[in-house]
Amino acid sequence: MTRDVSVVILAAGLGTRMRSGLAKVLHQAGGACLLEHVIEAAKEIAEPERIVAVVGHQAERVKAEVEGLGTRFEVQTEQKGTGHALRVCAGQPGVKSGRLVVLYGDCPLLSRATLRRLLAEHEAGGRAATVITTVLPDATGYGRIVLDEAGQVAAIVEQKAATAEQKEIREINSGIYCFEAELLWPYLEKVEPNPASGEYYLTDVVELMRAAGHATVPLVVEDANEILGINTRVELAEADRIFRQKKVRELMLGGVTIQRPETVTVDVGVEVGQDTVIGPMAQLLGKTKVGRECAVGASAILENAVLEDGAKVHAFSSVQDSRLGAAAEVGPYGRLRMGAVVEDGAMVGNFVELKKTRLGQGSKAMHLAYLGDATIGQKVNIGAGTITCNYDGRKKNPTQIGDGAFVGSNSTLVAPVEVGAGSYVAAASIVTKPVPKDALAVGRAHQINKEGWAKRRREEKAE
Ligand code: UD1
Numbered sequence: 056m057t058r059d060v061s062v063v064i065l066a067a068g069l070g071t072r073m074r075s076g077l078a079k080v081l082h083q084a085g086g087a088c089l090l091e092h093v094i095e096a097a098k099e100i101a102e103p104e105r106i107v108a109v110v111g112h113q114a115e116r117v118k119a120e121v122e123g124l125g126t127r128f129e130v131q132t133e134q135k136g137t138g139h140a141l142r143v144c145a146g147q148p149g150v151k152s153g154r155l156v157v158l159y160g161d162c163p164l165l166s167r168a169t170l171r172r173l174l175a176e177h178e179a180g181g182r183a184a185t186v187i188t189t190v191l192p193d194a195t196g197y198g199r200i201v202l203d204e205a206g207q208v209a210a211i212v213e214q215k216a217a218t219a220e221q222k223e224i225r226e227i228n229s230g231i232y233c234f235e236a237e238l239l240w241p242y243l244e245k246v247e248p249n250p251a252s253g254e255y256y257l258t259d260v261v262e263l264m265r266a267a268g269h270a271t272v273p274l275v276v277e278d279a280n281e282i283l284g285i286n287t288r289v290e291l292a293e294a295d296r297i298f299r300q301k302k303v304r305e306l307m308l309g310g311v312t313i314q315r316p317e318t319v320t321v322d323v324g325v326e327v328g329q330d331t332v333i334g335p336m337a338q339l340l341g342k343t344k345v346g347r348e349c350a351v352g353a354s355a356i357l358e359n360a361v362l363e364d365g366a367k368v369h370a371f372s373s374v375q376d377s378r379l380g381a382a383a384e385v386g387p388y389g390r391l392r393m394g395a396v397v398e399d400g401a402m403v404g405n406f407v408e409l410k411k412t413r414l415g416q417g418s419k420a421m422h423l424a425y426l427g428d429a430t431i432g433q434k435v436n437i438g439a440g441t442i443t444c445n446y447d448g449r450k451k452n453p454t455q456i457g458d459g460a461f462v463g464s465n466s467t468l469v470a471p472v473e474v475g476a477g478s479y480v481a482a483a484s485i486v487t488k489p490v491p492k493d494a495l496a497v498g499r500a501h502q503i504n505k506e507g508w509a510k511r512r513r514e515e516k517a518e
């Protein structure tokens with residue numbers, strides 16, 4: 056990390072064109088809100104306590120969302136332009152000297168590599184400021200970069216103020232700069248409100264510094280996507296697509312097989328080990344961590360899931376805040392939620408739901424079961440249709456099933472209840488009392504056969 060760098064992230068704007076009740080920078084792309092992406096990138100070049108996010112619109116909500124990232128905040132109560140937004144940070148410790156980098160909260164695709172390059176070129180060039188620019192086929196709406204004969208920035212002219220000739224310029228201002236902080240602050244003080252809009256334009260500082268002999272030099276980036284500013288939900292979707300595409304590409308280059316990668320959704324924070332195979336339409340979200348040689352079937356959804364090596368989540372399963380041990384399996388159509396754990400080699404089959412339940416090593420629950428608030432030992436067999444009645448209308452009650460127990464199909468285990476190790480529960484039993492170790496529990500009506508009954512009935516009808 057370069058020493059003596061601070062970052063200000065402008066994120067106070069309304070984002071009117073999102074047409075949303077939610078502040079623009081809180082909208083999500085690639086599995087995180089826009090501002091979080093920018094803060095994470097900023098951390099690449101500055102310590103969190105030297106990063107200041109300028110918030111305004113829904114300031115409290117925005118702060119609450121990204122507080123955990125360790126940055127500072129400044130509130131701009133009235134949005135009076137980009138120059139004003141930076142000015143409100145003047146009193147912050149840490150921004151007064153060294154290099155000051157300005158980023159936008161709605162510009163989430165800027166790469167860490169480009170940020171490092173911005174600092175490197177700025178320092179090597181020994182100038183007052185460096186501004187990131189790019190060349191667009193259509194520059195409408197952006198501030199245009201007016202260069203002098205020496206290739207330095209003479210001015211940044213906003214669309215509304217541009218002459219016909221300046222509108223032809225296709226090199227645009229990204230709004231991302233690196234300043235010599237000690238030079239910036241006095242000149243920023245001198246910026247006057249724009250006569251047309253009444254806003255203080257940060258771009259005006261470039262001309263003021265230049266008049267005093269302090270140069271600003273452009274750094275042209277090739278990939279215009281990097282400085283894509285999100286204004287509408289159409290651009291939001293585009294940013295999301297770019298994040299996802301980049302993420303699956305990284306995973307594939309790292310040794311993960313992804314079938315139909317264009318259909319797969321992976322959040323930026325997800326980790327996947329080598330030789331894992333991910334099927335079409337799968338979603339890997341949040342802080343999901345998948346080991347090596349795992350399988351994630353078509354349309355499976357993993358959210359904050361942990362899969363140890365060789366675990367398999369088959370098609371159409373949902374694993375939320377839950378964990379699969381080595382070579383454990385779930386699905387197709389399985390559901391794990393709220394801290395469920397399927398230990399090494401255990402199997403959960405189709406239409407089985409586990410909530411806050413631990414299924415021990417090598418145990419099986421293969422068909423149509425609900426297991427809630429249960430602790431199940433090793434090598435247990437849970438028959439088809441088994442239900443833990445964990446809720447009594449007021450609170451949730453636990454079920455304990457010991458090692459090697461065999462729970463017959465369609466059993467109803469009324470919690471709190473304990474099924475001892477090595478015991479059998481006969482199919483269709485309603486278990487309300489503890490089952491001792493190695494016992495057989497039969498909790499159902501005895502079967503009676505009425506000989507010839509059906510035949511007699513048919514004959515009666517025929518008469
Ligand atoms: C700005 C630049 C323009 C550049 C463009 C790139 C100026 C005057 N213009 O224009 O040259 O081409 O970005 O996208 O700087 N913000 C605040 N407080 C404010 C105003 C804005 O925090 O009072 C924040 C916004 O939340 C946003 C960013 O600053 O993140 C940019 O503001 P915006 O109004 O979108 O600037 P543009 O008109 O797009």
Ligand code: CA
Nearest residue numbers: 161284285286
């Ligand atoms: Ca903008």
